[in-house]
Amino acid sequence: MADIPLSQRPLPQWFEDAKFGIFIHWGLFSIPAFAPKLGKISDVFKSDYDRAVALTPYTEWYANAIKVPGSPSAEFHRSNYAEQGYSDFRKPFLDGLTRWNPEDWARLFKSAGARYVVLVTKHHDGFCLWPSAVPNPYRENWSSQRDIVGELASAVRAQGLNFGVYYSGGIDWTFNPRPLRTFGDFIASTPGGDYPEYATRQIHELIDRYRPDLLWNDISWPGDLKSLKELLEYYYARVPEGVVNDRWQHQTPVARALKLPLVRWGFDFMAKRHIRKHPQSVDGVIPPAIPYSDFRTPEYASFEAIQIKKWEATRGMSHSFGFNRNDSEEDYASAGALLGGLIDAVSKHGNLLLNVGPRGEDAGIPQAQRERLQKIGAWLEINGAAIYGTHVCSIASGQTDDGVEVRYTRTAKRLFLILLGRPEGETFRIKGFPGEIGSDFNISSLEGNLPVGSRLVDGHLELSLEQALSNELANVLVVTLI
Numbered sequence: 001m002a003d004i005p006l007s008q009r010p011l012p013q014w015f016e017d018a019k020f021g022i023f024i025h026w027g028l029f030s031i032p033a034f035a036p037k038l039g040k041i042s043d044v045f046k047s048d049y050d051r052a053v054a055l056t057p058y059t060e061w062y063a064n065a066i067k068v069p070g071s072p073s074a075e076f077h078r079s080n081y082a083e084q085g086y087s088d089f090r091k092p093f094l095d096g097l098t099r100w101n102p103e104d105w106a107r108l109f110k111s112a113g114a115r116y117v118v119l120v121t122k123h124h125d126g127f128c129l130w131p132s133a134v135p136n137p138y139r140e141n142w143s144s145q146r147d148i149v150g151e152l153a154s155a156v157r158a159q160g161l162n163f164g165v166y167y168s169g170g171i172d173w174t175f176n177p178r179p180l181r182t183f184g185d186f187i188a189s190t191p192g193g194d195y196p197e198y199a200t201r202q203i204h205e206l207i208d209r210y211r212p213d214l215l216w217n218d219i220s221w222p223g224d225l226k227s228l229k230e231l232l233e234y235y236y237a238r239v240p241e242g243v244v245n246d247r248w249q250h251q252t253p254v255a256r257a258l259k260l261p262l263v264r265w266g267f268d269f270m271a272k273r274h275i276r277k278h279p280q281s282v283d284g285v286i287p288p289a290i291p292y293s294d295f296r297t298p299e300y301a302s303f304e305a306i307q308i309k310k311w312e313a314t315r316g317m318s319h320s321f322g323f324n325r326n327d328s329e330e331d332y333a334s335a336g337a338l339l340g341g342l343i344d345a346v347s348k349h350g351n352l353l354l355n356v357g358p359r360g361e362d363a364g365i366p367q368a369q370r371e372r373l374q375k376i377g378a379w380l381e382i383n384g385a386a387i388y389g390t391h392v393c394s395i396a397s398g399q400t401d402d403g404v405e406v407r408y409t410r411t412a413k414r415l416f417l418i419l420l421g422r423p424e425g426e427t428f429r430i431k432g433f434p435g436e437i438g439s440d441f442n443i444s445s446l447e448g449n450l451p452v453g454s455r456l457v458d459g460h461l462e463l464s465l466e467q468a469l470s471n472e473l474a475n476v477l478v479v480t481l482i
Contacts, residue, residue, distance in 0.1 A: 006232055006292045011310050012241040014162060014213075015294070017389040018115035019346050020380070023166070023314060023355035024105075024152075025060050025120050025321035028127050030360030031089040032081070033325040035059040036072035040300050040319045042282045045183065049272045053180045059322035059357075062086070063125045067179040086125065087139070093360050097146055100363035106155035108365065109356075112373035113380030115388070116162035118216050118353060121149050121206060123166075126174035130209070134201045137194060139174040153210050164214025165206050169199050169248070171219050184268040187220070188258035190251065196222040203231060211239050216297075220249040225291065232292055245312070246293035295351075302341070306348045306392050313345045314353040317369055323357035332368050335375035336473045340405075340420045342376070343474060346387055347396040347407035347418075375473065383446055383476045386416035398432035408434055415479040416446070417461075422469050430461040446476045 004010075035057050038044050045052040053061070054068035063086045065073035081088070109117055122128045126136060128143035130150065136142040153163045175191035175198070199222055206212060215235055221228050228250045235242055249255075257263045275282050284301025296311040300319075303311065317338065318324060318331045342352040356373070358365050380387065390409035398406040404421040415434060433456070443452040443463070453464040469475040 021116040021353045022114045026358045028089040029060045029062045057319040102155040106159045110159040112377040117156045118164040120166040124171040126172045162213040165212040166216040169217045182268045184264040215244045225250045243294040312351040316355040321355045335372045393434040401429045417477040419475045426465040
């Protein structure tokens with residue numbers, strides 16, 4: 001596959017079939033573990049655009065937020081850490097590694113039903129979770145001497161899972177420490193100068209050391225299109241079955257122009273006006289399409305319809321990716337909602353990359369997060385045939401006559417009806433049914449122990465069950481084509 005032009009490269013089958021992955025945001029920001037609880041990231045841009053980046057619910061953006069006077073994070077830092085700087089979190093984070101058990105993490109992810117794991121190796125704060133041989137020219141000892149990336153890669157692969165690396169290519173606050181407040185500030189802050197070479201050398205190092213199955217860049221790429229093409233060719237030559245995401249927007253004249261204060265002011269003025277006029281159009285984050293990528297990555301968002309290009313929904317279990325110590329049970333999405341996001345994505349040619357945010361002081365995965373992974377894993381243990389290795393149908397969704405949402409997936413001989421809830425009673429109708437189903441079929445539960453009577457009436461499916469469906473997360477019926 002390495003010799004195929006980037007734009008024509010087929011998607012590796014393992015990623016097509018995997019459907020469910022685990023994201024891990026864990027670093028120095030996991031020590032303070034604080035961000036204001038103001039809704040999801042797009043809500044903050046609607047409510048306070050001029051300070052939105054400093055008010056983000058993402059704890060992993062703490063290093064920027066504390067530089068903006070008056071922000072909740074700056075007040076929290078002043079109250080709890082007095083004169084300490086962000087770099088002072090390095091020691092307690094590294095000390096916490098004495099309690100880290102990567103094998104325990106890997107077993108948990110396997111039992112949750114995940115098929116791949118993506119670790120944040122360097123976030124926007126620039127701190128590296130591997131002993132990089134590429135020195136940071138602006139921050140001494142800004143990497144872990146313990147090979148966190150390598151240890152987790154080995155543990156994950158020992159469980160039969162694929163392993164990927166996240167790298168913040170577009171943002172590094174050690175190279176560009178200017179406080180960021182607006183969206184214009186944020187996208188214009190990609191460092192120039194010696195940063196593109198630094199980022200390229202580190203990506204090469206990650207590829208050569210770990211041979212990651214996924215190369216997951218964030219925000220943008222600091223080089224031009226030529227350098228991006230060379231980098232991706234370098235990766236594919238060494239990992240022929242590897243995949244890359246869509247957050248590699250190379251630097252363009254427009255992006256460079258945003259570094260000028262007047263241009264950035266105009267951009268922010270237009271962005272605010274658009275959000276005021278069309279608030280419903282701002283929901284989560286959907287990166288723009290780029291020349292080369294294997295899949296798209298909507299963040300805290302989904303697509304409404306089946307997509308031709310492979311995609312991967314990504315989100316945390318609460319409004320933050322990194323652990324927020326102030327999150328209560330009510331701040332976490334339920335296991336049913338998270339599983340519903342996976343099912344919805346798969347029905348539309350997507351995967352779900354669900355984030356885990358471990359604590360910094362002891363490398364522990366919070367119990368609220370473990371419980372949700374365990375519930376999802378228990379469901380997939382029984383119903384995984386409706387998820388793994390499936391394809392899309394002619395339509396993605398339907399609905400029962402009492403309002404329960406239904407999603408469809410299929411294989412060559414079976415079509416799966418996944419009900420995101422429990423219809424009332426034993427008899428109900430599904431409105432909207434895939435047209436490829438002919439007159440010869442039979443329906444049962446996935447386990448085969450729930451007799452189902454059925455008939456097609458005017459394109460709708462009428463079902464009669466001997467007993468009501470009972471799973472509180474989601475229920476699966478299977479149509480076997482004859």
